[in-house]
Amino acid sequence: MTDKLVRQVLDQVDAPDPRVGEIVSALIVHLHAFVDEVRPTEAEWRAGLAFLAETGRWCTPDRDEFVLLSDMLGLTSAVDDVNHAGPDNMTPSSVEGPFHSPAPVREPGAWISEGPERGRGTPMVVHGRVLSCDGTPLPGATVDLWQAADDGLYDSQDDAQRPGNLRGLFTADEEGRYCFRTIRPSSYPVPADGTAGRLLRAIGRHPMRPAHLHYQVTAPGHRPLTTHVFLAGDPHLGSDAAFAVKEELVRRPVPRTGGWEMDGPYEEVEFDLRLVPLGWAPGG
Numbered sequence: 583m584t585d586k587l588v589r590q591v592l593d594q595v596d597a598p599d600p601r602v603g604e605i606v607s608a609l610i611v612h613l614h615a616f617v618d619e620v621r622p623t624e625a626e627w628r629a630g631l632a633f634l635a636e637t638g639r640w641c642t643p644d645r646d647e648f649v650l651l652s653d654m655l656g657l658t659s660a661v662d663d664v665n666h667a668g669p670d671n672m673t674p675s676s677v678e679g680p681f682h683s684p685a686p687v688r689e690p691g692a693w694i695s696e697g698p699e700r701g702r703g704t705p706m707v708v709h710g711r712v713l714s715c716d717g718t719p720l721p722g723a724t725v726d727l728w729q730a731a732d733d734g735l736y737d738s739q740d741d742a743q744r745p746g747n748l749r750g751l752f753t754a755d756e757e758g759r760y761c762f763r764t765i766r767p768s769s770y771p772v773p774a775d776g777t778a779g780r781l782l783r784a785i786g787r788h789p790m791r792p793a794h795l796h797y798q799v800t801a802p803g804h805r806p807l808t809t810h811v812f813l814a815g816d817p818h819l820g821s822d823a824a825f826a827v828k829e830e831l832v833r834r835p836v837p838r839t840g841g842w843e844m845d846g847p848y849e850e851v852e853f854d855l856r857l858v859p860l861g862w863a864p865g866g
């Protein structure tokens with residue numbers, strides 16, 4: 583790295599907002615260090631800039647290819663970790679992903695699967711409690727839930743599903759309990775037709791995410807929690823394209839017959855969510 587050049591660039595930073603100055607200065611230092619280490623040819627540098635320009639062209643009001651790139655490089659998870667530190671007994675957060683949308687309000691125990699997947703998929707009962715980290719139940723907590731079908735498609739990707747299918751907004755009861763009935767989601771590929779997919783192929787990576795359900799949970803006096811539950815046994819658990827798997831979030835579905843007002847065999851998943859009280863501080 584030519585220290586003199588980096589210093590000249592840094593010397594011209596005079597940001598009115600000091601945080602902007604700090605962020606951009608660090609970016610300048612790290613990008614110059616990258617050039618110093620990699621020593622790209624001019625053609626390689628132009629190709630990199632063209633890749634970013636093409637990424638911008640993939641973006642639409644419904645698709646953000648830069649967010650997908652950030653997900654695929656583990657950067658969304660890194661930012662998530664930096665911003666959601668908490669006590670050891672909290673449920674860890676993990677990335678939101680691009681498929682969250684408003685869910686229909688549903689009654690406790692309702693089916694969230696109302697499309698053609700209901701006749702194909704493995705029935706599943708998912709239940710648990712919303713708790714504060716110390717185990718106190720959080721009655722009235724809202725549990726916003728979304729998942730893909732057994733063929734890996736969300737409602738927004740599939741004309742055969744109505745909007746709101748495989749989504750639900752639930753309110754935890756007086757013991758903090760929530761429950762819904764659904765079908766088992768499968769692993770699925772992230773959208774790989776844009777530049778994020780091109781990058782994955784160029785570095786020999788697959789686009790698969792292990793089977794999961796997404797949660798966004800809110801309760802008064804607590805930090806909102808965005809997270810997933812992953813299904814044990816999925817072959818992609820160890821190589822999630824979005825780097826969102828944490829061992830505390832993996833549950834093994836238990837085969838059952840009878841109970842939960844289910845006809846025939848089904849799988850049961852129990853998943854408690856422990857939220858961090860507002861004002862929590864390390865060592866506090």
Ligand code: BEZ
Nearest residue numbers: 653678679680681772824
């Ligand atoms: C998802 O699980 O919905 C997702 C997360 C990150 C990137 C793409 C999809």
Ligand code: FE
Nearest residue numbers: 679681730796
């Ligand atoms: Fe997902």
